[in-house]
Amino acid sequence: MIKDEQKPQIQDRARSGGMNEYLASHARAIQPSGIRRFFDLVSASKDKDIITLGVGEPDFVTPWRIRDAAVYSLEKGKTQYTSNAGMPELREAIGQYLDNQFHVSYDPAKEIIVTVGGSEGIDLALRALIEPGDEILVPEPSYISYSPITALSGGVAVGIETFAKDQFKLTAESLKAAITPKSKILILCYPSNPTGAVMTYDEMLPIAKLVEENDLIVISDEIYAELSFNAKHVSFASLPGMKDRTILVSGFSKAFAMTGWRMGYACGHPDLISVMLKIHQYTVMCAPIMGQVAALEALTKGGLEEKDRMVESYNQRRRLVVQGFRDMGLECHEPQGAFYAFPSVQSTGLTSEQFAERLLLEAKVAAVPGHVFGKGGEGFLRCCYATSVTQLTEAMERINLFIRKLE
């Protein structure tokens, strides 16, 4: 009950500044993402003929046997909460899978938590670790969510620029230069959204050394692990001494074409996982049971075969797109993972925003301008090639024509 004498004050606040006056300053300070702005532009054009290379998700629908498992479980009336950390069978399967695929072993009872997408895993880790003012190191161009969710937890995101000449890999020198006494967390994302960069074991070793020397914690977002094309994915947690310093975050969205199911997981030191579990328990209770049933099917019964088939198809399309960009005279480093090509449009003399906007309006191809991904992204274009070969071929022709007209 609001006391009478308090009412005028509240009304005044509302009248003077609108709802903004009530908003928490750290929430208000967050900018809408560049992707969002570009999405609005694309939506506004309402053109049916647009080919989009702008979506960061598979063009496959979830394999039927995975969908079927969820449908069947619904028919059986499986509609309840599960244990907070996720169904024990699923955690068991995740542990087994990580061990088999990437040689990292986690105790399903204490070191694995099932989350609502990899997104929640990253958020939980940041919330569990960040004290106000802590610095979070983010190699850029990076996935667009890291900086804003860092800010929401009271931390300060510090971008570390990576370069096309290094295939957008983080180097020990630039990491070292960015570390300050306030640095606490390093967020790694290999294979990378948006550049498709991957890092080898040998390239990660000097990073691990710096992590150790500077007492950092690593959030390793390995959601694109399965989409590694030229060599088997190396999990950062598998490096010597890194398991206890790493929170491995992953999920089912990309490899199993399950974006809408919102299924992910985080693995790490039991002390940290137990705090993340508390936050998870008080905010979302548990991941949805239908998604968990589907995820279990994905990992255990033939889902892995379907995954391999999809990964092979991305690989084929990756070669097509990279070749396409090079043929039309754009520099394009070879993405070794995820499903994005990141060609340079600098040779056209346009900024990435101008290029993307004109490409959309004049050639009806939507792709995301690189500057939205932070430092080092200007001058590049993110093109997701998870689209049919027919569409890709048509998109390449349109981009080529567009560039010829610019000349």
Added chain:
Amino acid sequence: MNEFKLSILDLLKEDARLTATTIATMLGAEQEDVSAAIAEMEQDHVIVKYATIVNWSKVDDEKVTALIEVECTPERGRGFESIAERVYLYPEVKSVYLMSGAYDLLVEIEGKNLKEVASFVSNKLSTIESVISTKSFFILKKYKQDGIIFEEFEDDHRLLVSP
């Protein structure tokens, strides 16, 4: 069959119009190698034909398709081979399979209308000497053929731009 050829077949089965250059790029191979492999497979009748799967129900030119179970007496020394040959040479016959179970041959027949199919069965098929009996089943609607779902809407339901 080596893996390279299998990958080529997988791609061509999805889209027979893909050029050797595109296939080569997609597989990270040389164009000459792809062309050579395709030529070899054509030569060996691994690739029999490049055809189009048509959903005839969308075309005015209506057709009737029936599946006929045929029971017959195998011929001494040649089994079902010569009967199958007699059957498959008719242009009305789309496919012929030797089956295990309650009957011997499964024959797919296509005709302009019901009457044409019925008359083929009674005048041509049933009168072959070793044929003992036939059972006809007319196909009312095709939902899926050769792995292709006919009514599947390939609309992309994804947003146009996303993280």
